[in-house]
Amino acid sequence: SQQGEEDPQALSIQEGENATMNCSYKTSINNLQWYRQNSGRGLVHLILIRSNEREKHSGRLRVTLDTSKKSSSLLITASRAADTASYFCATQAGANNLFFGTGTRLTVIP
Amino acid sequence: DAGVIQSPRHEVTEMGQEVTLRCKPISGHDYLFWYRQTMMRGLELLIYFNNNVPIDDSGMPEDRFSAKMPNASFSTLKIQPSEPRDSAVYFCASSYHRGEYQETQYFGPGTRLLVL
Numbered sequence: 001s002q003q004g005e006e007d008p009q010a011l012s013i014q015e016g017e018n019a020t021m022n023c024s025y026k027t028s029i030n031n032l033q034w035y036r037q038n039s040g041r042g043l044v045h046l047i048l049i050r051s052n053e054r055e056k057h058s059g060r061l062r063v064t065l066d067t068s069k070k071s072s073s074l075l076i077t078a079s080r081a082a083d084t085a086s087y088f089c090a091t092q093a094g095a096n097n098l099f100f101g102t103g104t105r106l107t108v109i110p
Numbered sequence: 111d112a113g114v115i116q117s118p119r120h121e122v123t124e125m126g127q128e129v130t131l132r133c134k135p136i137s138g139h140d141y142l143f144w145y146r147q148t149m150m151r152g153l154e155l156l157i158y159f160n161n162n163v164p165i166d167d168s169g170m171p172e173d174r175f176s177a178k179m180p181n182a183s184f185s186t187l188k189i190q191p192s193e194p195r196d197s198a199v200y201f202c203a204s205s206y207h208r209g210e211y212q213e214t215q216y217f218g219p220g221t222r223l224l225v226l
Contacts, residue, residue, distance in 0.1 A: 033214060035217075040220075040222075041219060041220070042114075042201055042203075042217030042218050042219050042220050043153075043201070043203075043215075043217040044217070045214040045215065045216070048213070048214055088153065090215075097143065097155055097158050097166065098155075098215060099155075100152070100153040100155075101152075102152050103152065103153075
């Protein structure tokens with residue numbers, strides 16, 4: 001299966017701390033995307049990193065991609081209570097659909 | 111733009127009944143996706159369309175499930191007859207193709223289905 005796997009499954013941190021989530025996948029990809037899902041809501045796209053990129057930033061988000069290890073990480077700096085959500089990585093290979101991982105549930109304690 | 115619109119937001123039905131979920135993608139998007147999310151299986155792709163044509167329906171669990179996209183602004187996912195194990199949140203998403211890659215997907219708010 002091409003589906004990604006996030007690690008850890010759940011993460012609980014204090015407000016102000018950094019949160020790091022990892023994603024591993026199995027096949028070659030064109031790009032990898034991170035999405036966020038608040039409880040009871042749809043997924044919202046956060047950031048896309050292409051296979052020829054190694055690092056990308058967007059606000060408090062930093063994403064890295066290591067294609068040799070088939071892994072990616074999402075770092076959220078200076079976390080806030082509002083960052084509490086589930087975070088999913090999704091990979092796109094030759095076809096046009098995305099394969100979503102199992103998600104990391106992040107809880108930021110005020 | 112209003113984003114991807116799904117209706118109904120919640121549906122409670124009895125086993126054996128027909129259920130129809132509706133989706134309006136973002137105007138101008140040429141891809142439409144139907145997903146199902148459960149605690150056990152996570153997010154599963156059921157089917158996706160390109161320019162209203164079904165491209166891959168390998169994720170549709172059974173013949174009880176069918177999806178149509180009669181035009182660029184409307185799609186339905188139908189379950190007939192419904193079963194309790196179909197209870198899940200069903201998401202519709204749309205995206206557009208730019209260059210070599212599909213870009214990001216935009217998700218609707220989902221339809222929470224409960225089959226009793």
